[in-house]
Amino acid sequence: MVDGARISPIDHILLRGDPARPALDGRSGTQSYAELERTLGRLAAWLAGFGLEKGARVASWIAKGPVAALMPLAAPRAGLVHVPVNPLLKHAQVAHILADSGAALLIGTASRLATLGAGDVPEGCHLHREDDAACAMSGGDALDPSDAAPDDLAAILYTSGSTGRPKGVMLSHANLWLGAVSVADYLKLTAQDRTLCVLPFSFDYGQNQLLSTWFAGGCVYPLDYLTPRDVVKSVDRRDITTLAGVPPLWVQLTELDWPQEVAAKLRRLTNSGGALTRSLVAKLRALFPKADLYPMYGLTEAFRSTYLPPALVDSHPDSMGSAIPHAEILVVRPDGSVTDDDEPGELVHCGPLVAQGYWRDAARTAERFKPAPKASRYGGMAVWSGDTVRRDAQGLLTFVGRDDAMIKSAGNRISPTEIEEAAVAVDGVAEAVALGVKDERLGQAVLLLLRGASLELKGLELKGPELKDEVEARLKAELPNFMQPREIVMLSEFPRNPNGKIDRVALAREYAA
Structure with a gap:
């Protein structure tokens, strides 16, 4: 009031x-x-x-x-x-x-x-x-x-x-407000903090850099950086205390020479958009000894779900942590009952941070937004993440796997279908499958598998290398840089399942392992 x-x-x-x-x-x-x-x-x-x-x-x-x-x-x-x-x-x-x-x-x-x-x-x-x-x-x-x-x-x-x-x-309005309240709380932000905003404001994680800092009374410095070295310079010139990033950025930043007095200015590092590896955690801890490290897990449909307190990072480097303030996180079986300790189950996010669904898309809303499990203290609608996790006896969660085929590269969520549709639009391409493959710098890189059409029937003279060049040119014209394939592989046939559909599991097993 x-x-x-x-x-x-x-x-x-x-x-x-x-x-x-x-x-x-x-x-x-x-x-x-x-x-x-x-x-x-x-x-x-x-x-x-x-x-x-x-x-x-x-x-x-x-x-x-x-x-x-x-x-x-x-x-x-x-x-x-x-x-x-x-x-x-x-x-x-x-x-x-x-x-x-x-x-x-x-x-x-x-x-x-x-x-x-x-x-x-x-x-x-x-x-x-x-x-x-x-x-x-x-x-x-x-x-x-x-x-x-x-x-x-x-x-x-x-x-x-x-x-x-x-x-x-x-x-x-409440979603954005409570997200700011929650993050400012568990990050212990104060009016003395200065946050360097390097993430796009189109992401919930990037937007919250602003709102949580302002809620705490601190100062934000937006930065469209060209190179990771620009981040180092800004931390120094602007006396930055708080930096939010994604794993690929941390990889780049740990490869730079940080003057000890500049590294010491950072008091808080937060990560989302992909898990930190143990080796990367070790590098960050060594490079920024005065900074608290906050690994986090979230999804846009419920903003942020869990965080791992800095005091537990060394002893539980693979953990997603536990629920953030104003969130209730349950791990459930297919029937909605809560799993036992160390039993894999689906992560379900309940509470006031849950979004209102997908804009003008009742079908996809119904797939992801469902009534909360009976065990929920909030009830109402919950986000069923599709991610499989385990909860240990201390209540800490560990990520097991993702049920969908989403590709997460450099903190970006990439739809394989968008890449595949752009590739198939090229004459001579019959089918396309985009997969995420492990990449040390990006988390995942895009691998694009193509099956050529019968060139004789289509009256085309393109051969394999020429077709790949055509697809590369099309993708560069139609898709942003973060969606470009690291590699394009031509296959004569795709494996099929009993229903005649492309067997993506078999392809992932062979090419994305």
Whole structure:
């Protein structure tokens, strides 16, 4: 409550901070909490000025900076729903997100907007440059905090599944608020902390870098880094205390020479988007002896599920830890009953961090969002992760395996189907299978297996090497860099199961082992 009025949960985030303390730092200068609140209000007023109906979707396809940092708060304050788009995506994938979300507005950098063709932008979706939003933030009227209810929709975050195109996860005001509260709590963030934001704000993990730090009253420094060395320089120049990353980034950072006095500035390292190996944990502990290391596990459908306290990292390096605050994690059998200690089962996430389902996709929502197991103290809907884990007698969880075919590379969730569809669109390719193979730097790399069509019947003269070149060129034109195959292998036949379908398990056993 502010002056007797109800305000939305996420509008509390900036209002909690000391008005005089720095909240946002970067190339555009430093803004205090009081200044950033005014800037947020102006951006929200600019968005509201378009006269869109409540709940209309507003997409952003921009680099990290003040506009990108404030859009997650400004759009909901204006009664709109924010749809952040990964800056690495290309026009076809952006077009899908715009069409699927029904976006009424897309804010993008001029160079990105220039890549969109007439068919990429749905009718009724208006384009505006990031510069226009930045200009609006510099002056004019400001919109006061909103009175949105906790369950009102605040954002749609698009995440790829193992099949089909990216699906939009619906997050409420309460989801974003409680995520910030939870992470600030278990990371022990304070007003003295400075967080270097290197992860894309289109990811829930990347967006939470901002919100959890602001909830604690600290300062964020968004960074679009070109090389890992840029991270080292920023830690030094900005006196960074907190750094969130994914395993491939940690691999790169541990290969650099860190001056001892610079490494000592980091007090907190957090990891998600893939498990840390024992050797990587050892390197991080040796390189950053004064930093607490927090391995974490999460999924966009429920934000974050577990974390391992730093004190247990050395004794339990393979553990996912236990539930974060405001989350209930159960390990269950197929019938929904809770497993015994050390018995494998499916991880089910219950509680108020559970998202509202997939945007306009009742079928896929029903597959993942189901009634909570009877043992849940929360009840309601829960996220059935599809991941198999074990719980030991101390309540610590260990990851066993993933039931779907998702490829996780450099912290990105990659849909094999998207790669396969792009490959099969090339004349001469009959079938394609994309697999994730172990990679020390990426976690997983993409291996693409192809079966050529009967070239005689199609009247084509392409041979194996030429066909591979054609596919490589197509994928480079249609897909972002993180989805490019490390290797393409031509096969004369694919193994089949009794139903005549491609036997992906057999292919994975032979080529992805």
